[in-house]
Amino acid sequence: MKNGARQIYLDNNATTPVDPRVFETMRPYFSEIAGNPSSIHSAGQQARRAIEEARARTAALLGCRVEEIYFTSGGTESNNITIKGTALAQDKRKKIIASAIEHHAVLEPCIYLRRFGFELVKIPVDQHGTVDLDSLGRALDDNALLVSVMHANNEVGTIQPIQEISKLAHQHGALFHTDAVQTAGKIPVDVQAMGIDMLSLSGHKFYGPKGAGALFARRGIRFDPLVHGGHHERNKRAGTENVPGIAGLGKACEIAASDMAEEELRIRGLRDRLWQGIQGAITEIRLNGHPDQRLSGTLNFSVRYVEGESMLLKLDQEQICASSGSACTSGSLEPSHVLLAMGLPHDLAHGSLRFSLGRFNTEADIDRVIEVLPSIVDQLRAISPLYKK
Amino acid sequence: MQYSEKVMDHFMNPRNVGEIEKADGVGTCGNPVCGDLMTFYIKVEPRNHDPHLARIAEIRFKTFGCGAAIAVASMASEMAQGKTLSEVIAMSRDDVACQLDGLPPAKMHCSNMGVQAIQEAIKDYLTKTGRHDIASTIKGCPRAVH
Numbered sequence: 001m002k003n004g005a006r007q008i009y010l011d012n013n014a015t016t017p018v019d020p021r022v023f024e025t026m027r028p029y030f031s032e033i034a035g036n037p038s039s040i041h042s043a044g045q046q047a048r049r050a051i052e053e054a055r056a057r058t059a060a061l062l063g064c065r066v067e068e069i070y071f072t073s074g075g076t077e078s079n080n081i082t083i084k085g086t087a088l089a090q091d092k093r094k095k096i097i098a099s100a101i102e103h104h105a106v107l108e109p110c111i112y113l114r115r116f117g118f119e120l121v122k123i124p125v126d127q128h129g130t131v132d133l134d135s136l137g138r139a140l141d142d143n144a145l146l147v148s149v150m151h152a153n154n155e156v157g158t159i160q161p162i163q164e165i166s167k168l169a170h171q172h173g174a175l176f177h178t179d180a181v182q183t184a185g186k187i188p189v190d191v192q193a194m195g196i197d198m199l200s201l202s203g204h205k206f207y208g209p210k211g212a213g214a215l216f217a218r219r220g221i222r223f224d225p226l227v228h229g230g231h232h233e234r235n236k237r238a239g240t241e242n243v244p245g246i247a248g249l250g251k252a253c254e255i256a257a258s259d260m261a262e263e264e265l266r267i268r269g270l271r272d273r274l275w276q277g278i279q280g281a282i283t284e285i286r287l288n289g290h291p292d293q294r295l296s297g298t299l300n301f302s303v304r305y306v307e308g309e310s311m312l313l314k315l316d317q318e319q320i321c322a323s324s325g326s327a328c329t330s331g332s333l334e335p336s337h338v339l340l341a342m343g344l345p346h347d348l349a350h351g352s353l354r355f356s357l358g359r360f361n362t363e364a365d366i367d368r369v370i371e372v373l374p375s376i377v378d379q380l381r382a383i384s385p386l387y388k389k
Numbered sequence: 390m391q392y393s394e395k396v397m398d399h400f401m402n403p404r405n406v407g408e409i410e411k412a413d414g415v416g417t418c419g420n421p422v423c424g425d426l427m428t429f430y431i432k433v434e435p436r437n438h439d440p441h442l443a444r445i446a447e448i449r450f451k452t453f454g455c456g457a458a459i460a461v462a463s464m465a466s467e468m469a470q471g472k473t474l475s476e477v478i479a480m481s482r483d484d485v486a487c488q489l490d491g492l493p494p495a496k497m498h499c500s501n502m503g504v505q506a507i508q509e510a511i512k513d514y515l516t517k518t519g520r521h522d523i524a525s526t527i528k529g530c531p532r533a534v535h
Contacts, residue, residue, distance in 0.1 A: 307424055309455035313392075313400060326455065327424045333499060335424065347421035347453075383406045383459065385428040385451035386421060 005319040008365045012205075012297060012358030013154050013182060014323060018248065019207035019359070025251035026209060029244040037241050038232070047243045054250025058214050061253040062199065063190040065219065070233045071246050074213035075181035076105040077226075078200030079148075081215055081237070082177045083109040085223030086146055086198070087118055093145035097121045097174070099131045099160070100341040106148050106179055123149075128290040129158035129342050136168055144174040151183040155325055155338045155354060156289030157298025159183070166195030175221065181205050181213075182295060185256035187264060197221055203245065207359055208252030212245030267357050268296035270366050274355060275299055277370030282377050288339060288352060297357040300325075302339075302348040305387035306380040311353055314376040320369055325352040347386070392456060393490035399460035404467050407449040414517070416509025418502040418530040425454035425500050427462045429510045433474070440520050441475040448507070457496035464489050465503025474511050478527055480504050505530040 009017070018026075029050060035043030037051055051071070059066045072078045083096065083106065096110050100122040110120040121139045124132050131149055140147070147169035152159045166176040177198040180189055184199075185206030191199060199216040203209055217223060223236070230238035278285065284304040303311065308324025315322055325336030327350060334340070335349035344352075355369065381387040392400070409430035419426040432447035448470050452462045465485050469477045482501045486492045492501060508529045515524035 305453065307454050307458075310400070310459060313397075313456045317401065327499070333423065346424070350421070350424040383403060383451055384453045385417070385426055386453050 008320045008368055010355040010357060010361065010365065010369065011321045011323050013354070013356035015204045015210065016207045016358050017360060018209055019252065019255060021255060022208055022248045022251045026244040026248040029247050037243060050243055050247045051241055054246045054253075057250040057253040061184065061189070061257050062216055063192055064216055067234070068216055068219055070215045070217060070236050071241060071249070072213045072215050072237060073211055073242070074204070075103075075179065075200045075202035078202075078213055078215040079103070079105040079179055080109050081223065081226050082198045082200065083146065083148065084113065084226060086175060086221070087113050087116070089222040089224045090145070093143050093174070095119045095121060095141070095143045096146050096148065097123060097136065097139050097144055098148045099123045099125060099150065101125050101129055101153050101338040102148060102150055103154060103179055103181070106150070125341050127343050128293075129153055129156050129338065130290060130293070131160050131165065133161070133164060133168065136165065140168060140172040140174060142173060144169070144172050146175045146177055148177040148179065150179040151189065152187075152295045153289070153338060154182050155336055156300045156342070157182070157295035158290040159187070159293045159295065162194045162196070170195060185252060186260070186295065186297070188260070191216055191218070203249035203252055206252055206256055209245045209248040212242055212249040214249065263359060264296050267361070270361055270363065271297055271299050271357050273363070274357075274366045274369060277366070278373060281370065281374040286348065288342065288344065298354070299356070300352060300354040302344065302352045303377055304348065304351060305384045306377060307350050308352050310380055311376055314379070315372070318372045320372065323354045323356075325354070326350040391493060392460075395488070395490045396457060396460040396492065399463040399489065400456040403459055403463035405449050405463065405470070406451065408451060409447060409449050412510075414510035414512070414514030416506045416511070416513055416529065418506035418509060419454070421453060423499060425458040425502070427452040427454065427458060427503060427506045429462075429466070429506045431507070431510045431514065433514050440515060440518070440523055441473065443474050445469050445472055445474070445477060450506070455496070455500055457492055457500035460489060461485055461492070461501050461503040462506070465507055469507050477507060477511060502530065
């Protein structure tokens with residue numbers, strides 16, 4: 001262990017640190033301005049104003065109306081409200097269509113709904129993780145209630161052709177939802193141009209706080225709340241609002257809207273530098289995800305003959321934080337469902353490594369990984385029975 | 390994943406890594422599909438024509454797998470080194486986990502197969518030396534890959 005070495009955080013798709021500007025925005029709402037936004041006194045009304053300002057900032061990021069934004073605890077809750085809420089608010093359509101590589105926060109609510117007579121149809125993806133539009137077309141009929149396809153995948157970063165998917169969904173009278181947890185605040189999201197009916201986002205994926213997220217629901221769309229017991233968020237989400245969290249989310253949206261293009265370019269440059277360096281130093285590796293239709297900060301690749309968790313542990317010893325789709329890191333016996341859906345054999349899925357870059361990474365971070373990773377791979381290959389020199 | 394200091398020590402500095410060119414026995418457990426695979430090589434020192442008294446003179450292993458799998462293989466190799474075959478046959482996977490100051494629950498089954506892999510190597514040795522009678526009593530690996 002290299003004690004005292006600076007930690008290099010390259011797991012920004014898992015979560016991001018709070019931007020200091022976001023933290024400053026949140027700070028007054030813990031103790032100074034601590035009223036309940038539902039109270040009529042000035043302490044409450046100050047908190048109310050913070051929420052409505054955050055709503056305006058969030059709506060501006062997505063290009064929607066302020067009244068189409070509902071604050072939630074994050075992406076998982078927004079996905080749950082969308083899927084269970086739209087399903088249970090009607091009794092005509094029984095089919096939910098989702099891509100095979102959705103986050104569990106989309107797939108699991110769909111599976112839960114089976115016990116209420118709903119059906120989940122999973123749409124396959126190609127080798128790059130792009131949804132197969134022909135399969136989607138075949139799955140759609142007048143029983144289809146909702147199509148849910150993530151804007152970009154958290155593991156491999158592949159960006160989906162959202163406009164084409166929403167168009168197909170609408171041709172059959174289905175709603176279209178996108179889990180934009182990995183893209184909101186990172187690349188442009190325009191709910192009008194992209195034909196999105198509902199969208200989930202999460203503050204902590206783009207330098208906002210954990211525990212604050214939003215759901216966009218186009219005006220007129222019917223959905224039931226999951227949490228009952230108050231008039232909050234226009235009767236869609238009962239419970240006193242997380243004022244500091246929401247204020248922070250709003251600030252994160254504002255920063256993202258102004259800095260996005262420049263930041264995206266800078267991060268892409270770092271990511272490409274990392275991949276070039278790794279490709280030059282390690283043999284028998286393979287990129288996972290779309291070669292160019294991919295989030296600029298995501299680099300996922302498989303290293304033949306070694307297992308992901310062992311690489312992560314050795315990286316961690318060097319103060320480098322990354323992630324993997326190996327079974328050992330998923331908490332189950334199966335490796336990543338995303339990598340398997342893309343057709344990766346099990347051993348390559350176990351040997352996957354994801355570096356996800358963000359706002360606070362530097363060239364020095366990248367160069368350190370390029371310096372350290374090849375010898376980690378060499379060490380592990382030297383003890384691997386699968387590796388023959 | 391919370392690993393004990395002993396696990397991290399054996400993971401970072403695995404003992405007895407490698408292969409033995411003319412091994413007396415070779416045993417493998419696991420497969421790359423499940424994410425953990427280990428192969429052991431042993432040299433056996435015979436004693437009085439009694440396989441029970443024969444000792445593991447040299448042991449080497451190679452592992453593809455997570456931190457726990459590598460640590461388990463390393464620890465199991467240390468524990469088996471110099472022991473008689475009957476002592477190693479009596480060892481259990483729990484002994485290895487115990488010597489490592491425990492393993493996370495998820496790793497107890499999928500990664501903790503060092504002892505079985507060594508027992509597979511002993512089985513291989515006994516079979517090659519014509520002692521099918523003893524070899525057949527060794528359980529070894531549940532899904533041995535040979």
